[in-house]
Amino acid sequence: MSKIDENEILNRLNNLSQVEPTKETTDHAMQRVRDTLMNNEGRRVGLAPPSLMSGLMKLAAAAVLMVGAGFIGGRLSAPEPVNMQELQAALESSLKSSLEPAIRRQLHDEFESRLQLALAAERNMLKQELAQQVHRDMETYAGQTLTTVGDLMDQRLVEFARMIEVARIKERQRVAAAFDYMGSRFGDSLVTLASQRNNLAGAELTGPTPNKSEN
Amino acid sequence: MDKSGADLYALLTRLTLREEVAEELMQELFIKLNKSRGTGNAANLEAYARRAAINLAFDWRRSQKQTTLPLGQVAEPASNDDSPLGKLVHSEEIQQTLDAVGRLKKASREVLVMRYLQQESYDNIAEQLGKTSHQVRALCSRAIRNLRDVLGSNEHKSSKKEIHNV
Numbered sequence: 001m002s003k004i005d006e007n008e009i010l011n012r013l014n015n016l017s018q019v020e021p022t023k024e025t026t027d028h029a030m031q032r033v034r035d036t037l038m039n040n041e042g043r044r045v046g047l048a049p050p051s052l053m054s055g056l057m058k059l060a061a062a063a064v065l066m067v068g069a070g071f072i073g074g075r076l077s078a079p080e081p082v083n084m085q086e087l088q089a090a091l092e093s094s095l096k097s098s099l100e101p102a103i104r105r106q107l108h109d110e111f112e113s114r115l116q117l118a119l120a121a122e123r124n125m126l127k128q129e130l131a132q133q134v135h136r137d138m139e140t141y142a143g144q145t146l147t148t149v150g151d152l153m154d155q156r157l158v159e160f161a162r163m164i165e166v167a168r169i170k171e172r173q174r175v176a177a178a179f180d181y182m183g184s185r186f187g188d189s190l191v192t193l194a195s196q197r198n199n200l201a202g203a204e205l206t207g208p209t210p211n212k213s214e215n
Numbered sequence: 216m217d218k219s220g221a222d223l224y225a226l227l228t229r230l231t232l233r234e235e236v237a238e239e240l241m242q243e244l245f246i247k248l249n250k251s252r253g254t255g256n257a258a259n260l261e262a263y264a265r266r267a268a269i270n271l272a273f274d275w276r277r278s279q280k281q282t283t284l285p286l287g288q289v290a291e292p293a294s295n296d297d298s299p300l301g302k303l304v305h306s307e308e309i310q311q312t313l314d315a316v317g318r319l320k321k322a323s324r325e326v327l328v329m330r331y332l333q334q335e336s337y338d339n340i341a342e343q344l345g346k347t348s349h350q351v352r353a354l355c356s357r358a359i360r361n362l363r364d365v366l367g368s369n370e371h372k373s374s375k376k377e378i379h380n381v
Contacts (some may be wrong), residue, residue, distance in 0.1 A: 004363055006359055014331070015306075016309060016312070019228060021224060021225055021237065026221050029220075029224050030241075032241075033241055033245045037249060
């Protein structure tokens with residue numbers, strides 16, 4: 001029946017798959033979508049939330065049904081035809097009295113729960129931000145303290161090294177003075193020893209003095 | 216949107232062959248996705264968006280066929296004749312093929328578009344559709360067969376018309 005073979009179909013589909021829109025049109029389309037979505041979000045924020053609307057609608061429908069049922073029951077049991085204006089006024093007042101407090105209460109509850117949720121989210125966010133801030137501050141403080149301690153340690157070490165060097169120089173000077181003193185004392189002793197030896201030698205050469213009693 | 220927006224726009228361009236229509240459909244698609252409650256429940260959001268885009272594009276093609284404009288009011292495709300898109304737009308065969316794809320069943324159409332227009336792997340399609348790879352292969356071959364039948368019957372009808380006119 002068909003004249004077209006599968007290859008021809010696949011070829012056509014393959015040609016279609018090669019179609020690519022330009023980057024400009026793609027960017028333009030995406031930007032438009034973004035703008036539209038942003039507008040929609042903004043509009044939605046202004047309206048009551050869908051859950052609230054649906055709840056109110058249900059409540060209103062129930063109230064209308066109840067009032068309607070009451071009206072029909074009253075109409076059937078009423079002996080005389082009802083004045084329409086009176087009925088309208090009665091309906092309005094009954095609707096107002098039955099719906100208004102419930103709507104107010106529901107709105108109040110809904111807004112309160114939403115407010116609580118928003119506040120809880122805000123509190124969590126603040127807590128996280130505060131924790132991050134404290135963490136950052138602690139890190140900065142720790143870094144600064146480490147740097148200061150390191151600098152002080154270096155300074156003290158340099159001072160210590162200088163004091164050791166001064167002490168060593170003083171010690172050397174004392175030792176050198178001691179050696180000088182010892183050297184000078186040793187020289188004096190040698191001189192004294194030499195002079196005494198000379199005296200002794202001179203006395204031996206002259207010999208002993210003759211004893212007058214021996215003669 | 217940043218992740219798959221460009222892909223969706225390219226898909227819509229392939230299916231409509233008109234960039235300005237693709238742009239409009241893209242708007243519609245994201246507004247629908249934004250409003251739809253099913254979007255939040257969908258396991259694979261990207262696949263959900265793609266299927267919605269395919270359906271939107273073929274709905275547009277059907278609506279175009281139903282509202283036949285007078286010859287003077289037919290909008291010119293917004294593409295250069297020298298570009299690949301421009302050449303394809305003017306190709307009657309390609310338009311016929313797309314129309315025939317639109318007449319297939321939903322599952323066949325989706326599989327065909329994902330496999331042959333988006334060039335996705337069988338495994339990837341299977342994952343998106345919640346089927347096995349073998350089922351997807353079978354669906355693809357059945358879809359091609361159906362497409363061939365639809366295109367064949369179209370040609371048969373058009374040739375009959377030509378003979379009748381002569």
